[in-house]
Amino acid sequence: MTDETRANEIEQEIFATELDSFVPDKILDAHSHMWTQTTNEDGIPPGFKEFDADVTMDIWRSRLDDLLPGRQQSALFLPLSIRGSIEDAELQNEWVSREAHTDPLSRPAMWISPNMDPDYVRQEVKRLRPSGFKCYHTESPRVPTFESEIPEFLPEEHVRVAHDEGLTITLHMVKERSVSVASNQHWIKYYCEKYPNMKLILAHAARSFNPAFADQGMESLQGLQNLYCDTSAVAESGAFETIIRVLGHDRLLWGSDWAVSHARGKYVSVGYSWVWIEADNVPPPRYSTQSPFVFNGLESLRALKQAARHTQLSDNQIEDIFFGNLAGVLGVEG
Ligand SMILES: [Zn+2]
Numbered sequence: 001m002t003d004e005t006r007a008n009e010i011e012q013e014i015f016a017t018e019l020d021s022f023v024p025d026k027i028l029d030a031h032s033h034m035w036t037q038t039t040n041e042d043g044i045p046p047g048f049k050e051f052d053a054d055v056t057m058d059i060w061r062s063r064l065d066d067l068l069p070g071r072q073q074s075a076l077f078l079p080l081s082i083r084g085s086i087e088d089a090e091l092q093n094e095w096v097s098r099e100a101h102t103d104p105l106s107r108p109a110m111w112i113s114p115n116m117d118p119d120y121v122r123q124e125v126k127r128l129r130p131s132g133f134k135c136y137h138t139e140s141p142r143v144p145t146f147e148s149e150i151p152e153f154l155p156e157e158h159v160r161v162a163h164d165e166g167l168t169i170t171l172h173m174v175k176e177r178s179v180s181v182a183s184n185q186h187w188i189k190y191y192c193e194k195y196p197n198m199k200l201i202l203a204h205a206a207r208s209f210n211p212a213f214a215d216q217g218m219e220s221l222q223g224l225q226n227l228y229c230d231t232s233a234v235a236e237s238g239a240f241e242t243i244i245r246v247l248g249h250d251r252l253l254w255g256s257d258w259a260v261s262h263a264r265g266k267y268v269s270v271g272y273s274w275v276w277i278e279a280d281n282v283p284p285p286r287y288s289t290q291s292p293f294v295f296n297g298l299e300s301l302r303a304l305k306q307a308a309r310h311t312q313l314s315d316n317q318i319e320d321i322f323f324g325n326l327a328g329v330l331g332v333e334g
């Protein structure tokens with residue numbers, strides 16, 4: 001029996017034909033998840049259940065090799081803890097720290113929640129030696145959480161710890177129109193200016209699954225020296241082009257968003273929003289009996305290739321996006 005979670009023939013063909021000559025040999029992934037399910041049976045998102053219960057470095061490498069065959073792979077690993085308990089966060093943080101530290105080029109991030117006392121966060125940083133923090137809106141007290149202001153799930157005291165320790169913070173901002181929303185822009189600027197030793201990474205191209213958001217919001221963030229965006233899961237080139245044009249190619253970091261990278265589907269912009277399309281919610285094309293959907297990670301790579309072409313990036317600049325920019329942020333030599 002074939003394993004449906006591995007790269008199929010069409011996925012292998014897309015990589016070989018379109019991407020093999022574009023993707024550099026050395027990869028430092030800015031946005032890859034790692035988890036252990038041991039006490040977390042209900043906590044892993046449904047889309048991840050078909051994958052591995054405990055993601056080790058070896059498992060992660062073999063999975064990413066399905067997306068980027070033959071590449072040297074390392075990452076900034078982001079824990080996932082969605083049960084809302086400190087115990088689970090601790091378990092996930094310990095797992096990710098231990099696994100990531102087995103690879104000299106990889107780094108762990110640490111899951112933080114507004115429920116965590118800043119002194120506890122500081123102690124855990126000393127104990128687990130993360131290079132960054134991962135926060136998420138599901139920890140916000142606001143209902144619904146996707147209407148949260150940034151400090152409701154990333155309190156200032158935690159940003160201060162990141163500044164003191166020189167850490168990254170990966171921020172998946174919310175509110176439907178994302179970086180085009182004035183209060184989101186305000187908090188990003190406030191944190192970046194007041195805490196220059198913290199490096200803020202805006203996930204999903206400043207969560208511009210619709211390129212109009214980056215187009216309308218990115219210029220307000222121009223000139224912040226500690227601001228970056230990752231490419232994770234975004235599958236249209238417009239937001240990448242805006243980031244390269246407004247912030248510079250040196251602020252864009254390739255991210256797989258494993259295991260979202262291995263879901264077969266695509267984020268598509270519509271109106272002032274976006275939708276996730278996959279075999280279960282879109283009828284099959286008339287000309288084919290097969291589902292046309294492939295790894296979302298491949299769709300995202302195609303979009304990045306298009307953006308690189310439209311903005312006329314050099315090979316060296318493309319290598320920066322896949323390795324050098326993040327290596328500089330994390331102090332990784334390689
Ligand atoms: Zn993610």
